Amino acid sequence: xxxxxxxxxxxxxxxxxxxxxxxxxxxxxxxxxxxxxxxxxxxxxxxxxxxxxxxxxxxxxxxxxxxxxxxxxxxxxxxxxxxxxxxxxxxxxxxxxxxxxxxxxxxxxxxxxxxxxxxxxxxxxxxxxxxxxxxxxxxxxxxxxxxxxxxxxxxxxxxxxxxxxxxxxxxxxxxxxxxxxxxxxxxxxxxxxxxxxxxxxxxxxxxxxxxxxxxxxxxxxxxxxxxxxxxxxxxxxxxxxxxxxxxxxxxxxxxxxxxxxxxxxxxxxxxxxxxxxxxxxxxxxxxxxxxxxxxxxxxxxxxxxxxxxxxxxxxxxxxxxxxxxxxxxxxxxxxxxxxxxxxxxxxxxxxxxxxxxxxxxxxxxxxxxxxxxxxxxxxxxxxxxxxxxxxxxxxxxxxxxxxxxxxxxxxxxxxxxxxxxxxxxxxxxxxxxxxxxxxxxxxxxxxxxxxxxxx
Numbered sequence: 193x194x195x196x197x198x199x200x201x202x203x204x205x206x207x208x209x210x211x212x213x214x215x216x217x218x219x220x221x222x223x224x225x226x227x228x229x230x231x232x233x234x235x236x237x238x239x240x241x242x243x244x245x246x247x248x249x250x251x252x253x254x255x256x257x258x259x260x261x262x263x264x265x266x267x268x269x270x271x272x273x274x275x276x277x278x279x280x281x282x283x284x285x286x287x288x289x290x291x292x293x294x295x296x297x298x299x300x301x302x303x304x305x306x307x308x309x310x311x312x313x314x315x316x317x318x319x320x321x322x323x324x325x326x327x328x329x330x331x332x333x334x335x336x337x338x339x340x341x342x343x344x345x346x347x348x349x350x351x352x353x354x355x356x357x358x359x360x361x362x363x364x365x366x367x368x369x370x371x372x373x374x375x376x377x378x379x380x381x382x383x384x385x386x387x388x389x390x391x392x393x394x395x396x397x398x399x400x401x402x403x404x405x406x407x408x409x410x411x412x413x414x415x416x417x418x419x420x421x422x423x424x425x426x427x428x429x430x431x432x433x434x435x436x437x438x439x440x441x442x443x444x445x446x447x448x449x450x451x452x453x454x455x456x457x458x459x460x461x462x463x464x465x466x467x468x469x470x471x472x473x474x475x476x477x478x479x480x481x482x483x484x485x486x487x488x489x490x491x492x493x494x495x496x497x498x499x500x501x502x503x504x505x506x507x508x509x510x511x512x513x514x515x516x517x518x519x520x521x522x523x524x525x526x527x528x529x530x531x532x533x534x535x536x537x538x539x540x541x542x543x544x545x546x547x548x549x550x551x552x553x554x555x556x557x558x559x560x561x562x563x564x565x566x567x568x569x570x571x572x573x574x575x576x577x578x579x580x581x582x583x584x585x586x587x588x589x590x591x592x593x594x595x596x597x598x599x600x601x602x603x604x605x606x607x608x609x610x611x612x613x614x615x616x617x618x619x620x621x622x623x624x625x626x627x628x629x630x631x632x633x634x635x636x637x638x639x640x641x642x643x644x645x646x647x
Contacts, residue, residue, distance in 0.1 A: 263322070306502050364404065375396060494528075585619045
């Protein structure tokens, strides 16, 4: 009996401490900035590492395209030089046509050279480089689109998960309030000599168990908030709150039917999804760019034709540009006879790159099919879960109300009422889980099929 009383006092103390902790945590949770789902997505897109990396790659690809276009333009160089002789500056004596001539030293020498070189034909190398650069730039643009869609989906899914955890926390708090009220009622019955002490300790134990589940639900919310901030690439230590109206807290049969009508069948979406998914478009563009690489590699088998021209001038004084200067022009043809199999090796490397990109494209296609199959399976299960959980909540609510009524008139035991309340809270949590699982499944289907909104 001594240990039994000690256990009861410990349980009551734990319940009191847990209640205080719950109040403090609840107060702290309400202090953050309230963000809607769209606001979280906008922040995440702006700070996403994957999106910024793709944007940097796109900038580099644009520069490469400009450089590839520059291969069609002439290269122009201009340089000037000056030299001064520092030693042996004595007058120079020489005989010109039998006449002795004494010349003063000319220590300064000036020069000016300008040239222009232009490739006329290099075995279709520049054409292949330009096409490959353009295709690569298109691929990086698709990378940006896909990374934005993936970021949007990750944030949406985590936002929905945090909403689910908050709703479960609310359900736990309601359950605790109900259990605390039941404990007060049982104590009052015991004080007037109607109830039993076993009922008091039993309800205190029940309340302590609920407090443990409540603390776990609070921790789940804290962890869910940190995970949301993580996918947004925001400091997880800051306090934020989320807007529960961003995602509907319930799902009706008409909502499910309406989404199915807009979506269409899985088979109808299969081909359309292939054309909408940006990751597949990126893989296709890179495969085409790799094919252009083969054309460029084969340029080593063809002659190279280029033209050049320019002006050169050299004198001891800055003058006589017309007499001391020369204008020149030339045409050059280089025919490869034997390059020690270098071109053959380049072609083999380019063919390997194209084969690898083709395999990557096939992998992306299979991944899209897998994403679609998983998403539609998730949607089907979520639809069933919504229907089942709705019925379960209805049955559990009727059962709990009946158990409370019977207990109030002494027709049911406390254990029966506790069991009914536990069934109700379980049904409510299952309902919350099924509703938000459906919203998550909808987001997964839209991502898999490439129909998610936003740019």
